[in-house]
Amino acid sequence: NSNFITSKNAQIAIVEADEYDRSFLTLTPTTAVITSIDADHLDIYGGKEQLVASFQQFANQITADGTLVIQEKIASEIQHPQKITYGFSRKADYYAENIHIFPNKIIFDLVINSDPENLVFSKIELGITGKYNLLNALGTIAAINETYKNGKSTIILESDLLWKTIAQKLSTFSGVKRRFDYRIYTDKMVFVDDYAHHPEEINSFLSSLRTLFPEQEITGIFQPHLYSRTRDFAEEFAHSLELLDRIILLDIYPAREVPIEGITSSWLLSLIHKKNKIVLSKEALLPYLIEHKPQVLATLGAGDIDRLVAQIEQLFS
Numbered sequence: 001n002s003n004f005i006t007s008k009n010a011q012i013a014i015v016e017a018d019e020y021d022r023s024f025l026t027l028t029p030t031t032a033v034i035t036s037i038d039a040d041h042l043d044i045y046g047g048k049e050q051l052v053a054s055f056q057q058f059a060n061q062i063t064a065d066g067t068l069v070i071q072e073k074i075a076s077e078i079q080h081p082q083k084i085t086y087g088f089s090r091k092a093d094y095y096a097e098n099i100h101i102f103p104n105k106i107i108f109d110l111v112i113n114s115d116p117e118n119l120v121f122s123k124i125e126l127g128i129t130g131k132y133n134l135l136n137a138l139g140t141i142a143a144i145n146e147t148y149k150n151g152k153s154t155i156i157l158e159s160d161l162l163w164k165t166i167a168q169k170l171s172t173f174s175g176v177k178r179r180f181d182y183r184i185y186t187d188k189m190v191f192v193d194d195y196a197h198h199p200e201e202i203n204s205f206l207s208s209l210r211t212l213f214p215e216q217e218i219t220g221i222f223q224p225h226l227y228s229r230t231r232d233f234a235e236e237f238a239h240s241l242e243l244l245d246r247i248i249l250l251d252i253y254p255a256r257e258v259p260i261e262g263i264t265s266s267w268l269l270s271l272i273h274k275k276n277k278i279v280l281s282k283e284a285l286l287p288y289l290i291e292h293k294p295q296v297l298a299t300l301g302a303g304d305i306d307r308l309v310a311q312i313e314q315l316f317s
Helices: 048-060 072-077 131-149 159-172 199-212 227-232 234-241 265-270 282-292 306-316
Strands: 031-034 067-071 083-087 094-101 106-112 120-126 181-185 190-194 218-222 246-249 277-279 296-300
Touching (some): 031 048, 067 131, 072 083, 083 131, 120 131, 120 159, 131 159, 181 306, 190 199, 190 306, 199 234, 199 296, 227 234, 234 265, 246 265, 265 277, 282 306, 296 306
Parallel strands (some): 031 067, 067 083, 190 296, 218 246, 218 296
Antiparallel strands (some): 106 120, 181 190
């Protein structure tokens, strides 16, 4: 229940860098991890080109002996002399293969191409599910190993102990709130909550959910976040939400913005090519869910939809 954890003996600081208002440009990291550069926050940047330029500036601020760890699909967009990639292809420096995805864990083999011995670690277990979580785990593994390998930490661990520690921590990691967050998991119903509020995030989350529950009807409740984001990525939102069998949209959460004429959840709904779709008020949501009794239910969004999660959970528990 906190976003700040520390100890007196801490040797390494780990910070989430936020690109929204360019605040990540106040950082000068030793190791930096870039997971994605999806076009977003165009109210701040104006366009994708300016966004990428800011990420490049962020990479330029890595300390002279530092390392950039970057997802392989976007690696060509950012330049750095010490660039380490991670992903699912065999061209990545760190990649996963023999992937087995379960509702509550993932088991995979890790291959490190960048190591002279081409290290392979078999049957590593990650204590959460979702292919995008596995991708994040690979970036984490790469960041940890490169930090230790390059002597950037004053903590010295033998190689075997380092990898045993990494494996143990991954297997016991239970995730964070609002990221593929199971709220109900029974034979009658599955309810998952996720913070996804960008089309790519929604696509990643729903693709993972569909992989786990291929035969069940999946109902999604999405609260669009920001009028400008809804306007700028309307087609992408519509396409990603079409992964659902039944789509429920709440009104747009304005956050820091004033309404934009014509940009509403009803307008977004009209772009979605699915029959089972509806816009509901928050007050009408629970009665609707009682009537339709969803098999697999997902709540998505970064606004105040999280305040409805406990109510839905209580309704079906």
